Amino acid sequence: MSVDLLVIGGGPVGLATALYAVRRGLTVEVLEPRPGPVDKACGEGLMPGGLAALDDLGVRPKGHPFNGIRYLARNGSAVADFTRGPGLGVRRTELHARLSEATADAGVTVRRLSATGLSQDADGVDVTTRLPGGEGGPTIRAGHVVAADGLHSWARRHLGLDRPASRPGRYGLRQHFAIAPWSSHVDVLWAQDAEAYVTPVADDLVGVAVLSRRRRPFAEHLAQFPPLAERLAGVGPASAVQGAGPLRQRSRHRVAGRALLVGDASGYVDALTGEGISLGLAQARAAVAAIAADRPADYERGWLAATWRCSLLTHGLLQATRPQVARRALVPLAARAPWVFSAAVNELGRSA
Template identity: 50%
Template sequence: MIDLLIAGGGPAGLAAAIRAASLGMEAVVVEPRTAPVDKACGEGIMPSGMAALRALGVEPAGHPLRGIRYVEGARSAAAVFRGAAGLGVRRTALHTALHARAVELGVRIVPGKVAKVRQDHDRVGACGLTARWLIAADGLHSPVRRGLGLDGPGGGARRYGLRRHYRVAPWTEYVEVHWSRHGEAYVTPLANGLVGVAVLSGERRAYESQLAAFPGLAALLLGREAGPVRGAGPLRQRARAQRAGRVLLAGDAAGYVDALTGEGVALAVATAGAAVDSLAAGRPEDYPASWARLTRRHRLLTAALLSVARRPATARMIVPAAHRAPALFGAAVRALQ
């Protein structure tokens, strides 16, 4: 019998498979898309995320990131990462590196999409496969989470993300977060001649209309060769629990607040590893508490920043406050790294 079946071959699913294989477990990933997989993503990986990837033996190519800079008009505030740098990485490059490492370790990746899960006291089955355990790492709108009745209640403002690549030399070593009353735009250096620009907003409008809310940034990108637009959302997703019997939820499937702080990859790898480790230790009941501990800081800080950002009167204060209190801004950035 397979030790671990994994629904979803994104960063969380592949990280779980790599961790399981390194512990001597037989892992099989079920993924409907062919590699490399792309998706809407800010594509900036925090230092903690890079450390977690290296621990798995994964070293994607990308552009070093020195820190975070907040920008609004002519005002800005910058904070440098403590210690190691982050990395701007094309989502396809990240997926290629994770996929190659998983295959190197003997992970089997089969085409398919897990929707219905069958389980009893000692096994779980899906897509014609049977395993001792299943990790659902099938994204924001997880079919496994929904099928198990684990979708949490809605509520709160809905936010959506759009991302596009531009052929232009990066003008910064930071992830730049441009603020407006409509939302935020994230500029991530990815290579010598490439940047990614992701826009997060509560308004469902075309990418060009969203970018127009940031006139200084739009002027820098005017006339540049641009790639296709990819979207995701609504971003806020809740799960009633992170475990149901022999199924554990990891990555975005386990619950997601927002992309505002750029911790998605770091949290995906961390929660996937915690899920696998709980199974390897024979203590799956420990995983929900581990998930809560690993994600608590992100959930609290992101929710607090969102509560400020969604109100125009307070959103206008974010960049001036960061500019006037650089030490406090730096401490906040380092708490997230």
């Protein structure tokens, strides 16, 4: 047995999985062919629960705090503050860098390899690998495998756990702008067929993410939000546009023998509520707990416990705002029932 646990995917959730494993006294290695830190389309807002989980791991990324969520539309606004302390806007690269440092300090080896095959028996898992140049790498024997390899997970497909989505998913685009944040909240702007998320990530930088079923250039999406477009007019982009999607990904199960799925690889509803990292951390913790107890099948219940609230709220909000008339009514309704809006935001912001 090479290691107790092999993690496929060295993004934030994969690295957090490794840290939880070390805490449990497990030997662990990570497979990640790309040199970090790796950037990707992400709203970059850490909810209070996710921030608390990182703090518990001793990971404290630099960023810009925000007090809650503010919905904005032409017909009004609605604001909900977090009751458990602020969230934090953090560049994806900053979060990845701090987690990489923490795993290195914990003695975790990150191998620049891709997984190409996976077979298992009653005692362990054999993972065949490939070097970045395409040559065959070593076969690694592990007691268990956790796949944290993202939305379009190789492991999910290879294990036969992929479940086709029942309808077309949405896509996300994100770009940064060199301007001081103008809001103490993550601002969510609603248009006819898209939402824009403005997250403060530094004293002189904001990230703008757009979600929509329609695929078109970032500038065309931005034009749907005149107040935001006007504010950013003449402001130079501080990063290239990053894209992701389709966001809707489903899995039949999260466990196949000694292999477990966490993070986006385990299934994803939508980025509408911005809780992706927080959910991934909770799933990582639950997966490692099941592995440490040598009861990997228990993770199905742990995954559901960590995920169901957010999935229910996200799915409900997506369905409720699918008709254009409902999208126009959302912000006024939230403003008229601030206690409901606040309860929903704080439910999403809590730790699992």
